[in-house]
Amino acid sequence: MKMEPFVRTEMLSEQPAPLGETGVLKWMRENLFSSILNSIISILALVAIILAFMVLMSWAMQPSWASTSLSQCQDDPAITGACWGVINNRFNQLMFGFYPRVEQWRPTLAFILMLVAVAPVLFNNLPRKMMWFSVVYPFLAVILLWGGTIWGPLLVLAGFAIGFILFKVLFGIVGNLAAMLIAVFATLLWWLYGVSMVAEVLSGIIPIGLEPIESSKFGGFMLSITIGVSGIALSLPIGIMLALGRQSDMFIIKTLSVGFIELIRGVPLITLLFVASVLLNFFLPPGTDFDLILRVIIMVTIFASAYMAEVIRGGLAALPSGQYEAADALGLDYWQSMRLIIMPQALKISIPGIVGNFIGLFKDTTLVSIIGLLDPVGLIVTIQGSSDWNGIVWELFLFVAMMFWIFTFTMSRYSMYLENKLKTTH
Amino acid sequence: MKKSVLLGTIAAVGVMAGVASAGTLDDVKANGVLKCGVSTGLVGFAAPDANGNWEGFDVGICRAVAAAVLGDSDAVQFVPLSSKVRFTALSSGEIDMLARNTTWTFSRDVDLGFTFTGVNYYDGQGFMVRKDLGVASATELDGATICITTGTTTELNLADYFRVNGMSYEPVPIETNAEAQQQYLSGACDVFTTDASALAATRATFENPDEHMLLPEIVSKEPLGPLVREGDEPWGDIVRWTLNALITAEELGVTQANVAEMAKGTDNPEINRMLGSEGDLGGMLGLDSDWAVRVIAAGGNYGELFESNIGETSVIGLSRGLNALWTQGGLIYTPPFR
Missing domain, CATH: 3.40.190.10 (Periplasmic binding protein-like II)
Incomplete structure (x- = not known):
């Protein structure tokens, strides 16, 4: 009998991979149990993690949310670990400091609107018209947070319009540079002298405004976010200017930029904060009421700008010089080449550094507790100072750390998303 | 050498600032609020409650001064100060007085240019x-x-x-x-x-x-007390005699509960002088005649403030010890109201 060779006539259908070669099992075999030693280490690590987690949970899971003082927690036999009542009891204070309770919708609204305002900056698939809101937002936030007459911020905003119109009108008459100088000078004059006078008159005629709240009432996370967000929003443009200034061919601009960056970077932030809170008082004429929080924001901003400038300079230095030459060859002027060719690439390279700076800046806002501002860390000491909560430590620090982590982790995730989106390599 | 020149300059500017704002009493009255430096949080002495109202033994002094000057013990802006910035805040005029468990020492009194207006707690x-x-x-x-x-x-x-x-x-x-x-x-x-x-x-x-x-x-020895800038004696007098009024009130048995009754006049001439039904001690301070009544009505006399904030009935449970009245073996003593 002739043996028919076996010939398969139809294709085998695809089979799922064997159980041991896919999914969790494969991953575990390859990563956790690839050798005896690795298996032992894996099991020991797992046991340690579970034990630590159980200890933490048995401490954290306590029916203590309703207690109103530490002694109440200590006296209650059902509570053997964390006393979370302090968070419940002082939540308002940790969020808003001493901001009057009936007015707390204002910082809350300002925070929500801030999310709306930054959205078009962060995600470019949103309608571009939303940018107008982002431009107006800072003035809106000032009105909401500090209250008072709405005319002050509005007139400051009008200063930009005055400068712009003046520039447009004079541009044809006296030329670019002179028009720019006059416009800037006129705007500064308006801000320094015009605004306060006109605002007084206007608020006399049409008194619209919210109840004014002094900055001394600011505290808690609201204070951290106010300082952090202002610092972040201001330090990026100033940092870009300083980085460009440092690379400039113009001697004075270059010297000033290098001097500023090196001077500010050479000084610890806490020193600048002390200057803001202590030394400035001596040099200002007595009776000047220069808002402490404003002083702190200025100091934090110039500090962050100096660092930002160096991060962006790193991005600029990483660009091949061919890019600069190509921009010149296309006949672009300085600002055009910076805006269209250099900066988009340099900023993309610097994203991790920039976001790293932002995160650092946001966490550095806790340093203001040393000059007596009641940010969340300052409030911890204050809350421990009340006779109800004297002696409580871990619960407060854990809560504050958790809140900071949420903010900074969001920032870091966004930076990864942005890097992915802008990735042009394949 | 350079350092001392710098410090000297700062001190000189500070003194000038002090001179230029002489008349703290007028400033406080014009502002309608007393800016009082306190601790950022110290059990029993100064801390805000859950609603943001400050309370404590030092806070009580601030409220008493505000009651004397402005007639309202809530007309105080509490400025929480860390131990590092407390003195500059006072000498630069950011605050009107400091009640921040501060030890009265030679160099603080003489060199830093402050006036301690008394001792409200003898610590050690x-x-x-x-x-x-x-x-x-x-x-x-x-x-x-x-x-x-x-x-x-x-x-x-x-x-x-x-x-x-x-x-x-x-x-x-x-x-x-x-x-x-x-x-x-x-x-x-x-x-x-x-x-x-x-x-x-x-x-x-x-x-x-x-x-x-x-x-x-x-x-x-840690005598703690309120302090003001040197060079403004009328204001220092007000803070000093507010504290003295609190102590004398305890000595004479004037309490928060009975002060309104006693203000109408009693058989004790010193009470009458202090509470203004006799003589014009308030006018000498630049205040009205009821000032001491308001001081005691604000939070009680020295003993009552002590008991409710740091005394044996409070959570801290300090005994009076050195801080008992001189008549009871302690060191708390004031010059007479005369």
């Missing part, structure tokens, strides 16, 4: 140990590890005390009181030393306060 540095350590006196602490807050007078006092007694110790430097508490409880040090009032307050928060004890030795 003490030691806390575990009872099972078996120590009964600070002289038995040779070789102990000691938790101590850095950069304070307590550090220097401790070094002095151990040197005088020929003993050695191992310091564990700590930044804040709360941190010290944790270190001490976890056994990082045998002894925790700071002001005795703070030790008592700390001990009161422990799970088992009975396992710990304060040693009988007090190794330093």
Whole structure:
């Protein structure tokens, strides 16, 4: 009998991979149990993690949310670990400091609107018209947070319009540079002298405004976010200017930029904060009421700008010089080449550094507790100072750390998303 | 040399600022609010409650002054100050007075240019140990590890005390009181030393306060009191005599409850002079005649303030000790209202 060779006539259908070669099992075999030693280490690590987690949970899971003082927690036999009542009891204070309770919708609204305002900056698939809101937002936030007459911020905003119109009108008459100088000078004059006078008159005629709240009432996370967000929003443009200034061919601009960056970077932030809170008082004429929080924001901003400038300079230095030459060859002027060719690439390279700076800046806002501002860390000491909560430590620090982590982790995730989106390599 | 020139310049500018704003009383009246520097949080002395209302023994002094000057014990803007910025805040005019458990020392009074207007609490540095350590006196602490807050007078006092007694110790430097508490409880040090009032307050928060004890030795003098800028005597007088009125009220039995009744006139001429039904002491201060009535009505007399904030009925449970009236063996004493 002739043996028919076996010939398969139809294709085998695809089979799922064997159980041991896919999914969790494969991953575990390859990563956790690839050798005896690795298996032992894996099991020991797992046991340690579970034990630590159980200890933490048995401490954290306590029916203590309703207690109103530490002694109440200590006296209650059902509570053997964390006393979370302090968070419940002082939540308002940790969020808003001493901001009057009936007015707390204002910082809350300002925070929500801030999310709306930054959205078009962060995600470019949103309608571009939303940018107008982002431009107006800072003035809106000032009105909401500090209250008072709405005319002050509005007139400051009008200063930009005055400068712009003046520039447009004079541009044809006296030329670019002179028009720019006059416009800037006129705007500064308006801000320094015009605004306060006109605002007084206007608020006399049409008194619209919210109840004014002094900055001394600011505290808690609201204070951290106010300082952090202002610092972040201001330090990026100033940092870009300083980085460009440092690379400039113009001697004075270059010297000033290098001097500023090196001077500010050479000084610890806490020193600048002390200057803001202590030394400035001596040099200002007595009776000047220069808002402490404003002083702190200025100091934090110039500090962050100096660092930002160096991060962006790193991005600029990483660009091949061919890019600069190509921009010149296309006949672009300085600002055009910076805006269209250099900066988009340099900023993309610097994203991790920039976001790293932002995160650092946001966490550095806790340093203001040393000059007596009641940010969340300052409030911890204050809350421990009340006779109800004297002696409580871990619960407060854990809560504050958790809140900071949420903010900074969001920032870091966004930076990864942005890097992915802008990735042009394949 | 350079440093001293710089400090001198700063001091000179500070003095000028002080001179230029002479007339704190008028400033306070114009502002309608008293800016009072307090601690950022110290049990029993100054801390805000959950609603943001400040309370405590030092806070009581601020409220009393506000009541005397402005007629409203709530017309106070409390400025929380860390120990590092408290003096510059006062000399630069950011605050009108400082009531921040500040020790009256020679250099602060003379060199920094402040006027201490009295003593509202006589404190001193003490030691806390575990009872099972078996120590009964600070002289038995040779070789102990000691938790101590850095950069304070307590550090220097401790070094002095151990040197005088020929003993050695191992310091564990700590930044804040709360941190010290944790270190001490976890056994990082045998002894925790700071002001005795703070030790008592700390001990009161422990799970088992009975396992710990304060040693009988007090190794330093820490008279705490309110202070104002030098060079504005009328304002200093107001703060000084507000404190004196609180103390005299306790001495004469004027309390928050009966002050309104006594203000109508009593058989005791000193009460009458103080409360304004006789003579014109208020006018001499630049205030109206009811000023002392409002001071006492704000939070009670010295004894009542003490009891409700730091005394034996409060959570801190300090006994009067040195802070009893001079008639009861303590040091609290005022010149007469005459």
